[in-house]
Amino acid sequence: MLRTLVTRLAGAAVMAVLATLVIFLIANTVPGDPVLAQLGDLAASNPATVAEWRAKWGLDLPLWERYFIFLRGLAHGDLGTSIASQRPVLEDIAQYAPATVELSTIAFLLALVTGIPLGIAAAVWRDSWVDAVARVISLIGVSSPTFWLAFVMLAVFYGGLQIAPGPGRLDPIAFPPDEVTGLFLVDTILAGDWETFHDAVSHLVLPAIVLAAATIGLITRTTRAAMLEAIGQDYVRVSRAKGMREGYTILRHVLPNALIPVVTLGGLAYANLLAGAVMTETVFSWPGLGRYTFRSAAALDFPAIMGITLVVSVTYLLVNLLVDLSYALLDPRVRR
Amino acid sequence: MSASLALPAPRSRRARLWRRYGLAGIGAGIVLGWVLVAVLAPWLAPYPPDFVDVTNRLQPPSGQHWLGTDALGRDCFSRLLFGARISLLAGISVVALGAAFGTLVGMVAAYARGLADAALMRLTDLVLCFPPIILALAIAAALGIGTTNTIIAMLVVWWPKFARLARALALVQRSQEYVEAAVVLGLKPARILGRHIVPNAIGPLVVLVTLDIGNAIITFAGLSFLGLGVVPPTAEWGAMVAEGRELVEQWWVATFPGLAILTIVLGFNFLGDGVRDWLDPKARSR
């Protein structure tokens, strides 16, 4: 187990370094000239200004040297300065990350507690109405564009029925809790401020459902397929031949096997959430990384985009590492 | 028990046909419908898609403008019809090119084995270690706004999954006895690949391709929604939702393009599920 851990960690580290190379190459070798993008037409027509600007940002150095400087910066936690906010990118990210972590964690839990039972039920009562409902839910989940779903939910429950609060993490007139973790749910509990806690929860409901929708579809589908696969295995018939109760057979024999592919899905589901967060946060004016990404993309704020990509990729690598390790816990055949 | 000797009647022919082809049929119908819309858009649309009429802005759906007008007074219905062109074009071209390139890489890796295989697979690992939409977003931002650039960005993140699947399928095929038989018969490698390996490995690829077009359409629309896909004023569904996203009162602006995406993606998903059931002998007998 320890060896697996060390090997996987080493592998992830190598991939992370390679990822920085990829990001660096995207940022530095694409045809679009950042100088032109950032100086504006007038300044760019003056060769002296351009040369000065290039020198200032180190763009006149050879590529490998620039990569080296880029890496050295990374080692010191320097992801560059955002053009839009004029602040270090890392600072921006640190400011926006908690809101996203809060939203995506809730959404992920929601997806798990909905998708897995739904998938199990659909497989156990195959071809019944439960299966049909699960199929419809999962198909709509994976087929709806998140940004549109966010809009529809907001329009219906906030604009139309007026039973949900509007965009944002809190009511405009509410005061955010003292920042400890940046997670409002945690911070309000720590502060004992139950009114704000309630407010934060009610603001979370819609975006969490929207963000979870695609993942629910994915998890339901995978759970159902994995359950059906496991139900067809010989050991299930053996369990029935042993006179075990059907519920026991499903829970103790089928489910542990069916969960293995569902866990493998974890990394994919997480990627889904990240993509969804960009859209969801944008529509719900959620002050998180997703909306920051959207703004940076819209403004072609290059350092910010690269910084986000790097941070997100490393997180993604870590998530996949966790998935790998929990996989080893679930399946004795890959355990060593 | 001994009383119930009578056998239940077998399922009717219609029920069986519905079971086997129903969903796939609906999916194919939806997809075909949208393809027709895309092709015939100039004849079906009552207005040119970028005909601006500011005096008539944000009109609710009416006999004049079936789906209302947007903030610039453009006819939403006409823009919706034209939007089908971009979505289908982007979805199909990303998946087709990505699948073609990925399959080629995967098959070559499986056939060559050794160093080439290892190198190609590490390359796919590298791409797969990024969340796809984030990487596509970064590349699209670097390349600049535009349909072609966005398609290129998506291609970069799209091919590896096909490479992996194709490689796995080819490896399974390699150890099939009929492929060994072909080797013993003295057939040339190209023939073995073309006649024995590819035709038998293609099924799961076809399923993935069909299911994935929906995915690609959503992703492209998402990038457009973020302002990276098409250059305004091109009519594109994701961009149309973005234009209407703050207009809760004028719900029609954003709702209908989203519904369009939903239906076309559902269509491809139905079709893909149907193809999978149809190709999977286990599912077929049921």
Next chain:
Amino acid sequence: MTASDRREAKPEAVPVLEVEDLRTVFLTDAGPVRAVDGVSFTVGAGETLGIVGESGSGKSVTALSLMRLLEEPARIVGGRLRFQGRDLLAMRPDELRALRGDRMAMVFQDPMTGLNPVIRILRQLTEPMTGHGRFTPPEARRRAIGLLGRMGITAPERSVSRFPHEFSGGMRQRVMLAMGFANDPALLIADEPTTALDVTIQAQILDLLRQLNAEFGTAIVLISHDLGVIGSVCRRVAVMYAGEVVEEAPTAEVLEDPRHPYAWALVNAVPRIDQPLGADRRLVSIEGAPPDALALPPGCRFAPRCPFKVERCEREHPPLAEVAPGRLARCWVTQAGQVLPKSGGAGFGGARPAPAAAEPLLSVRGLVKHFPLPRESFFAPKRVVHAVNGIDLDLKRGETLGIVGESGCGKSTLARLVTRIHAPTAGSITFDGQEIASASPAAIRPLRRRMQMVFQDPYASLNPRMTIGDTLAEPLVAHGLARRGAEVRERVGELLATVGLNPAWVSRFPHEFSGGQRQRISIARALALQPELVVADEPISALDVNIQAQILNLMLDLQQRMGLTYLFIAHDLAVVRHLCDRVAVLYLGQVMESAPAEALFARPLHPYTAVLISAVPVPGRTRVVLQGEPPSTLVLPTGCPFRTRCPIARPVCETPPPLAEHEAGRWAACHFPGEFGHAGVAA
């Protein structure tokens, strides 16, 4: 046998199992398929009953029906099932569940998939014990360990905490048996429990079953396609055909004197290892295939294939009636008193021509093949499967050389090395004087014409997306043996006719054929290039016995007509003895013994050969049961590879014995050739 005989001498008043007119159907889209159609039999307490039949005869469905474990779309639609006097068909699901795994238990065919991979052995063993409330958890644990020990698993205290993947197939089947006996049931149903196992492991499991029957008094219903397997455990046998019992009688009597033509065909289709070889090697094989379950013939279901049928057979459906005391048969002919002949009809006769003593067609020296496994991690040591570890062989023109051994002995790898599907790690392969071991694929291509292969799995060896016409034409065109068009079509037609298939079937796809027909196509494909050498890798092991006989006869026939040379790989010793001139016995990728077939089976020199022959299930023969299983191929053994299991191993065996010629034409790799195994092996 004696113990169970004693038990059966005073049967209890109520039989364990009474089956009366059982009918089970599969509700398919095409209509109800009557898989079990009026089956009746009775199993007394402690009795042993075998059910034999080919695939599709309804034997496994019968077993599942007895346990009421059928799944959709199968359904019991009629008959009576009584277990210890209680009506199984009238029971509620919870009553049935209380019975399953408690009073009646079942062991399934495939031990590799029957155990849950993510649950420790202990819990899988104890859950029926505690689940049925017979034992408390600590008691169940003790009992589980005790049972595993009883099943012959070493160190059961440690084994129970393992996961299934850490066990071999034979060990898993012992665990499955232990699970069956968990609550000391009155009835154990075993569905092909040894089919997936090697012959030496099969012998161990069958011995165990017999002992358990004697010891616990558990009644056993054993389902198998192999009459030999049933004969070594069961006193009575029911022969099934097309969903019906066609004969029921004491096993020994069926083997000696079958009273139904189908049973007669089953008995005679299999070469017997304990009977002298005649000059005529053809086996009895009945033509045709079992009837379509959707369109059963109105009369006797076997009539369309029966060599003894009379006019009445096609008109009237015969009942299962007594043909002799204690013997039932469903046949108008034997019910009328006619006796079936002792053995098959006339073959082409004549002794086989002795192969000319010339330069060998194929010569293999020091052949080695190691497969590197992917590393588990970057730091893990390299692992290598030592599949073939230095094999020497010679194969003369016109000869048939049999290669036998347990799974993992390297016999299939050898076939793939000789045909250069794989490239050897070391050693030389000479085909008709040309070295091919290290030749490039392009250099070998012209030689491929002369050297062909027939594969094991008829379902996997034909490209499912090509018509058989295209499959057969492909090699002809690739080697320029026939021009496209009429010439190719003519040759393909000839090939199909050669292997006994209708030439009009060229445009059909493989899935339209049965297993036996596919294997004929596979043979036709190999013959298309008119090869000199045909390597056959277990060509009949996936087929039913009757089809096996057809294919063996075809191979014999073709050899005689075309002067073919065969390298015949098999695990069935009786078949090898029957078909081959010479036999080489492999163990861990090395030749243990090679000799003329008849001599090798009559008087093996190597102890491994002796135990291998002894393991073949032949009723009424005492056996030397080899303990243990072959060691891992990941580590190359030192000394004699067999010494870890050898009954006569001595210290000197730590030095590897060379493969030496001990008598004319008889080679063995043993320090003590011929010392073990003369007794008990002879018929």
